[in-house]
Amino acid sequence: MSHSQSSRTALLWHIGVWALFALVIVVLPYIFTSSSSISMMSQMGVFIIFALSYNMLLGQAGMLSFGHAVYFGLGGFFTLHAIRAVNDEVWQFPLELMPLVGGVGGLAFGIIFGSISTRRAGVTFAMITLGIGSMVESSANMFTDFFGGESGISGNRVTDVTLFGFSYGPSIEVYYLIGAWTVMAAVAMYLLTKTPLGRISNAVRDNPERAQFVGYNTTIARFIQFSLSGFFAGIAGGLFAIMFEIMTAPNVGLVQSGAVLLMTFIGGVGLFFGPIIGAVLVTYMHTALSGFSEGWILYFGLMFVFMVMYAPGGIAGVIYAHAAPWRAGLLWRLLPSYLLVLLPALLAIAGLVAVVEMGYQLSLAYDPSSPIDLFYMQINATSLWSWLVALLGLAVGIAGVLATARVVRARWAGVNRSMQATGAKT
Amino acid sequence: MSDALKLANVHKRFGETPIIRGVDLAVAPGERHAIIGPNGAGKSTLFNLISGRYTPSEGEIALHGKRISGLAPHQINRRGLSRSFQITNLFQNMTVFENLRCSLLWAQGYKYSFWHLVGRQTALNEAAEQWLERLGLSARRDVPASLLTYAEQRTLEIGTTIAGGADVILLDEPTAGMGLAERDHTMAMISEVTQDKTLLMVEHDMGVVFELADRISVLVYGQIIASDTPEAIRANAAVQEAYLGEAH
Amino acid sequence: MRPTLSHFAVAGSPVMLESIVFSVLNGLLYGMLLFMLASGLTLIFGMMGVLNFAHASFYMLGAYCAYTISSYTNFWVALILAPLFVGFLGALTERFGLRNVHKHGHVAELLLTFGLVYVIDELVVLIWGQIPVNYAIPPSLDFTLFTLFGTSFPAYRAFILFVAIAMFGAIYLLLVRTRVGMIIRAALSHPEMVGALGHDVPRIFTLVFAFGTGLAGLAGVMAGNYYITEPGMAFSMGPIVFVVVVFGGLGSLGGALAASLIIGLVTTFAVSLNYSIADLLAAVGLGLDGANIAGGLAHIDLSRIGQMLPYLMMVLILIFRPRGLMGARES
Numbered sequence A: 001m002s003h004s005q006s007s008r009t010a011l012l013w014h015i016g017v018w019a020l021f022a023l024v025i026v027v028l029p030y031i032f033t034s035s036s037s038i039s040m041m042s043q044m045g046v047f048i049i050f051a052l053s054y055n056m057l058l059g060q061a062g063m064l065s066f067g068h069a070v071y072f073g074l075g076g077f078f079t080l081h082a083i084r085a086v087n088d089e090v091w092q093f094p095l096e097l098m099p100l101v102g103g104v105g106g107l108a109f110g111i112i113f114g115s116i117s118t119r120r121a122g123v124t125f126a127m128i129t130l131g132i133g134s135m136v137e138s139s140a141n142m143f144t145d146f147f148g149g150e151s152g153i154s155g156n157r158v159t160d161v162t163l164f165g166f167s168y169g170p171s172i173e174v175y176y177l178i179g180a181w182t183v184m185a186a187v188a189m190y191l192l193t194k195t196p197l198g199r200i201s202n203a204v205r206d207n208p209e210r211a212q213f214v215g216y217n218t219t220i221a222r223f224i225q226f227s228l229s230g231f232f233a234g235i236a237g238g239l240f241a242i243m244f245e246i247m248t249a250p251n252v253g254l255v256q257s258g259a260v261l262l263m264t265f266i267g268g269v270g271l272f273f274g275p276i277i278g279a280v281l282v283t284y285m286h287t288a289l290s291g292f293s294e295g296w297i298l299y300f301g302l303m304f305v306f307m308v309m310y311a312p313g314g315i316a317g318v319i320y321a322h323a324a325p326w327r328a329g330l331l332w333r334l335l336p337s338y339l340l341v342l343l344p345a346l347l348a349i350a351g352l353v354a355v356v357e358m359g360y361q362l363s364l365a366y367d368p369s370s371p372i373d374l375f376y377m378q379i380n381a382t383s384l385w386s387w388l389v390a391l392l393g394l395a396v397g398i399a400g401v402l403a404t405a406r407v408v409r410a411r412w413a414g415v416n417r418s419m420q421a422t423g424a425k426t
Numbered sequence B: 001m002s003d004a005l006k007l008a009n010v011h012k013r014f015g016e017t018p019i020i021r022g023v024d025l026a027v028a029p030g031e032r033h034a035i036i037g038p039n040g041a042g043k044s045t046l047f048n049l050i051s052g053r054y055t056p057s058e059g060e061i062a063l064h065g066k067r068i069s070g071l072a073p074h075q076i077n078r079r080g081l082s083r084s085f086q087i088t089n090l091f092q093n094m095t096v097f098e099n100l101r102c103s104l105l106w107a108q109g110y111k112y113s114f115w116h117l118v119g120r121q122t123a124l125n126e127a128a129e130q131w132l133e134r135l136g137l138s139a140r141r142d143v144p145a146s147l148l149t150y151a152e153q154r155t156l157e158i159g160t161t162i163a164g165g166a167d168v169i170l171l172d173e174p175t176a177g178m179g180l181a182e183r184d185h186t187m188a189m190i191s192e193v194t195q196d197k198t199l200l201m202v203e204h205d206m207g208v209v210f211e212l213a214d215r216i217s218v219l220v221y222g223q224i225i226a227s228d229t230p231e232a233i234r235a236n237a238a239v240q241e242a243y244l245g246e247a248h
Numbered sequence C: 001m002r003p004t005l006s007h008f009a010v011a012g013s014p015v016m017l018e019s020i021v022f023s024v025l026n027g028l029l030y031g032m033l034l035f036m037l038a039s040g041l042t043l044i045f046g047m048m049g050v051l052n053f054a055h056a057s058f059y060m061l062g063a064y065c066a067y068t069i070s071s072y073t074n075f076w077v078a079l080i081l082a083p084l085f086v087g088f089l090g091a092l093t094e095r096f097g098l099r100n101v102h103k104h105g106h107v108a109e110l111l112l113t114f115g116l117v118y119v120i121d122e123l124v125v126l127i128w129g130q131i132p133v134n135y136a137i138p139p140s141l142d143f144t145l146f147t148l149f150g151t152s153f154p155a156y157r158a159f160i161l162f163v164a165i166a167m168f169g170a171i172y173l174l175l176v177r178t179r180v181g182m183i184i185r186a187a188l189s190h191p192e193m194v195g196a197l198g199h200d201v202p203r204i205f206t207l208v209f210a211f212g213t214g215l216a217g218l219a220g221v222m223a224g225n226y227y228i229t230e231p232g233m234a235f236s237m238g239p240i241v242f243v244v245v246v247f248g249g250l251g252s253l254g255g256a257l258a259a260s261l262i263i264g265l266v267t268t269f270a271v272s273l274n275y276s277i278a279d280l281l282a283a284v285g286l287g288l289d290g291a292n293i294a295g296g297l298a299h300i301d302l303s304r305i306g307q308m309l310p311y312l313m314m315v316l317i318l319i320f321r322p323r324g325l326m327g328a329r330e331s
């Protein structure tokens, strides 16, 4: 049977990809050895799980949530309380399994709040999640024993109760703990997409009405998917708590919820690995940019808006769009036109960055006339000339992008025609 | 023995406007029943009432002697009634194979399982493959539904409706918009796959109707004005006047 | 100025009455400000199906623009120009942003406005800086209107109430009396019909979005100097406005008005009630620190319930009456 043959190669292929993923996680600390890299890569692991759990809602079931940090944050708080209990020797539980405490906490609250919110879909669902998110965040002031008030809750992850004998004091040990959980959680979430629930979630996303007429209660499908997504968010929160040993009220809040939406969408909601790209990229840029520029949130916002408008499939979607031309051997016809756009695009970006950085310099710096280091130059934000040059670069760049984008579109049209003519799969 | 499907004094009003105005209908098990009537008579609305998309304003609907009016669509579907749509209503982003497999999931008892991998469910996949073959869509197995031709989409629409194994099937203009050859092919397929099922079908094409149906009901302006064998309907003066006269 | 126990105990005394009267006035005031924001939001939603996540950001822009304009001219010029300018920015947003993603559905539109929140909030920091700007109440309105029980009521608060009521009247007349208003009302109840009747729907959308954001800008002009004009003002106002709109029923103006007033009054009263609850509990010997549930883990500080109350109300109404107070249709 050809189908079982192809399903066997597909299985091997899957195992290979996941093994590679695990291998990369194992090897990375040997390449990036500094403690700040280890810490950043640990965060990436946490946010990969968090973003994948978010995509169980947005990408797989079509549910736009503005309150997913509730399950992440509560999971973290539960984990930290459990760690404190072990610290105080009132409970014995190995640290390696502590993220499960967060998962169960996330699942429990996913069940509670999911039973309210998943009764509705679309924009109303989004609003309810926003309301629940705000409610939980503002309730932190009320339940001060649980949330720890202003200063939050902290604990000590070195509990001496472990499975494998590591102390988890050094951050590299925490990195590998997070890495192991990242692989397990990602594989689990991937497999979930291949279950009846996963398929029906897709069906409910695409056409809730038809899903009903093949026997499914769309509310229950959404509800189960939502609860499970809370479970994985809770695991991510538990790892976050282990890593930082402190949880504060904003961890359950709207800013955190917005961040996971941002990284998931930028990575791409349409493909399973999209959120992984998003989590890695956003964490990297956050760490790299926030030290260097005041404007990193603005850059993220602009990038997000740009993607909503022109690349709703995110980075993964852009990559995937090239799979078909690549298979058909037509990629070479697209690449030159990309180079053509790249030049004015870089100019526009440079102009924009200069304008933004000079703006921040004027409004925030103690001495606005002190020069800023940008593009290996020293730029004076108080000089009219700097502004003129930057704005000119921006304007010329945008005009150039608009002009050359036409070439790209024409090339794409040509490639699509060729593919249709040869009957290649799209 | 109870009727497969029984409607008693069913009414539907949208706001003040009565669309279905007291329909009584009984379909025996195994019967192939056609509903004909002019545009806007309320045929699709009647299907929406039976399948639970709308709730009747008045009256009762029973499936195998058990009341189903007021139930949600998924509950009615689980009791063995499935319907197709006049305007194609598929999972557009899924492949043909996935569409068929999704429509088999509940029927095969998977419910909301998140502990089975669909790829490893041999019976499920074989059933889906068989449906692909019966529908003549094997060559299009991995094409997203949105990229199918119109006739292929209509075929898949019928396939998704029947695959779940319901024993009462409602088809709303299954061959609408098809060419002659496609239509004959589709009707042959329908007649094959609905063997020993109860079939209720809306159809405009008289040739098809008189050939396939055991009984025909004529719906005009929300009321059934005649319900009889094809021969009797052909001879019925009221029908001639109200419907056939203007349609032909 | 934490009131003492006697404050609660002697209900009916002038002190208590004063607190009630002022709470009502302040609650109405806050409610009317909420309504200025909510009316635009609900109009946009009802008409276009777009939930403008960045609505509070336009509100903040209104305040900052008013600050800049009034620093060159005066408050009265800003009162006219700032909302117009914000409405113009809204029109640009609709024309060059929302219209492009319209084909991807309402969730994409919501995402776009969500991204705009980051962009606008950061642009405000970029242009006006991180620290609050000195957007002051105009001298001509900076006096005490009346004094009741020894507490003064500033004239500017009365002015806010006046503008809000005038705005409500204007919207009402616009919707009921003018042709555009009729189209908008038709679109609120039967969105699919308006295009069929041959109206230029995209242009109406641009106008409605501009109008709605302009109203948010007006609210910003009025509230920026009453509260504080600072970069966090959008974030503190945003969620509560959504609560109001959902609570009142998406797309319903009357519902938005009722919900604004209810939430304005409830939150204002909750703040003053906090002390009363605290004192009441203390009086019966419980004390807040003693209110333990579930073995100490869930110690509840009841005096903070005020912040949570609106969200709780929203969740409750969504459970028991999903279309809100006066919503015509469910999402």
Ligand SMILES: Nc1ncnc2c1ncn2[C@@H]1O[C@H](COP(=O)(O)OP(=O)(O)OP(=O)(O)O)[C@@H](O)[C@H]1O
Residues within 6 Å of the ligand: B014, B019, B037, B038, B039, B040, B041, B042, B043, B044, B045, B046, B086
């Ligand atoms: N949801 C609804 N709200 C208001 N009116 C409706 C609704 N659904 C159907 N109608 C009206 O009910 C009448 C009957 O429509 P229906 O689709 O049932 O007709 P039909 O017999 O299937 O016609 P056709 O042959 O064109 O498919 C029409 O006038 C239609 O406008």
Ligand SMILES: [Mg+2]
Residues within 6 Å of the ligand: B043, B044, B045, B086
């Ligand atoms: Mg019809």
